[in-house]
Amino acid sequence: MSAAKAPLQVTVTGAAGQIGYSLVFRIGSGEMFGPDQPVVLRLLEIEPAMPALAGTAMELDDCAFPLLAGIEMTTDLKVAFDGASWALLVGSVPRKAGMERNDLLSVNGGIFGPQGEAIAAHAASDVRVLVVGNPCNTNCLIARSHAPEVPDERWFAMTRLDRNRAATALAAKAGVPVGAVSHVAVWGNHSSTQFPDFENALVNGQPAPSVIGDDQWLKETFLSEIQQRGAKIIQARGASSAASAANAVVGSVQSILSPTPPGDCASLAVVSHGEYGRPEGLVFGYPVISDGKGWHVEEGLRHSAFAQQRIDATTEELLAERAAVSDLLGA
Ligand code: NAD
Ligand code: LMR
Numbered sequence: 001m002s003a004a005k006a007p008l009q010v011t012v013t014g015a016a017g018q019i020g021y022s023l024v025f026r027i028g029s030g031e032m033f034g035p036d037q038p039v040v041l042r043l044l045e046i047e048p049a050m051p052a053l054a055g056t057a058m059e060l061d062d063c064a065f066p067l068l069a070g071i072e073m074t075t076d077l078k079v080a081f082d083g084a085s086w087a088l089l090v091g092s093v094p095r096k097a098g099m100e101r102n103d104l105l106s107v108n109g110g111i112f113g114p115q116g117e118a119i120a121a122h123a124a125s126d127v128r129v130l131v132v133g134n135p136c137n138t139n140c141l142i143a144r145s146h147a148p149e150v151p152d153e154r155w156f157a158m159t160r161l162d163r164n165r166a167a168t169a170l171a172a173k174a175g176v177p178v179g180a181v182s183h184v185a186v187w188g189n190h191s192s193t194q195f196p197d198f199e200n201a202l203v204n205g206q207p208a209p210s211v212i213g214d215d216q217w218l219k220e221t222f223l224s225e226i227q228q229r230g231a232k233i234i235q236a237r238g239a240s241s242a243a244s245a246a247n248a249v250v251g252s253v254q255s256i257l258s259p260t261p262p263g264d265c266a267s268l269a270v271v272s273h274g275e276y277g278r279p280e281g282l283v284f285g286y287p288v289i290s291d292g293k294g295w296h297v298e299e300g301l302r303h304s305a306f307a308q309q310r311i312d313a314t315t316e317e318l319l320a321e322r323a324a325v326s327d328l329l330g331a
Helices: 018-028 047-063 077-081 101-122 136-145 160-174 208-212 215-237 243-257 305-324
Strands: 008-013 039-044 068-074 086-089 128-131 155-157 266-271 283-290 295-297
Touching (some): 008 018, 008 077, 039 047, 086 101, 101 305, 128 243, 160 208, 243 266, 243 283, 283 305
Antiparallel strands (some): 155 266
16 A cells, blocks of 8 residues: 555645635545645635634534545745745735726735745745635746746646636537536736637637637627626626636646646736747737646647737737836846
């Protein structure tokens, strides 16, 4: 019999919030890291949310999860990131109806520099960071700029929720179960300029545009529905997506840790090294292939002039966001 694994230290920021309330249970249950991997949850919150966080922790206890080896609740960045192998950066303010996600830059941007520094100083040497708090691409850029010691390939921002939305919409239009849709990636920013790449998506292994046979729907209805889906949920719920966002965090981590199935891709925003002509250093949504240990941006995909124009537009937005936060960037 092999020895039990040592517990994995997993930091969740904003753990008393909406997403946190769904996410921590899916980590504690073993769903995120597997049925033989014990975890310690390191939960960061701000002072006013500590009573609510204590309630969440009581509920975690009451689940009696065999894999949950400990819960640390703190307002201290050093304690939160101490020994962390995963840092899931959720804590921040969500947008309200009528706002774009990058309207949050001035509210949330300042959170991520100090967290980047604390990750560099206190996390485990194998730490990986997934930024969820919006605007997540640029918040990831800020955090990373304060942690130059942590290699580029350990930083991710979340486009998985957009990918899931796109897969569901394509499946509904094609009249197939969502599992028949693959190779869906979201290019660029997690914002209303994102490009959910229907051109390279597959339905039952065939190009989605030929299966769907309705270019106008793809270029207009589909594109705008995915770009605006977060806003539509805020309008309907009076609060931003939470359970689906937590589900996308689970999916993002699994897509990094598990080999990508042949013919498929993961959808993640990662630090650009100039792939597909995108500016270096931007945290850019790409199709990613993982072998379970490392990953790379998928090469060789082609885009029409229509798609290229959309990818250029989302690139411009990320450049403008980077310029807007220049005073928050580290070295
Ligand atoms: P929420 O307001 O319910 O919870 C946020 C939590 O963060 C609160 O409990 C708050 O106290 C805490 N917090 C605030 N500042 C903090 C700080 N400096 N350190 C630690 N914790 C802090 O919000 P939510 O619905 O859970 O959403 C969280 C973030 O995730 C928002 O920015 C939202 O826009 C974003 N989001 C991103 C995606 C995505 O796909 N990338 C999807 C959904 C939501
Ligand atoms: C989403 O996509 O649902 C989140 O980013 C929340 C938002 O502000 O849209």
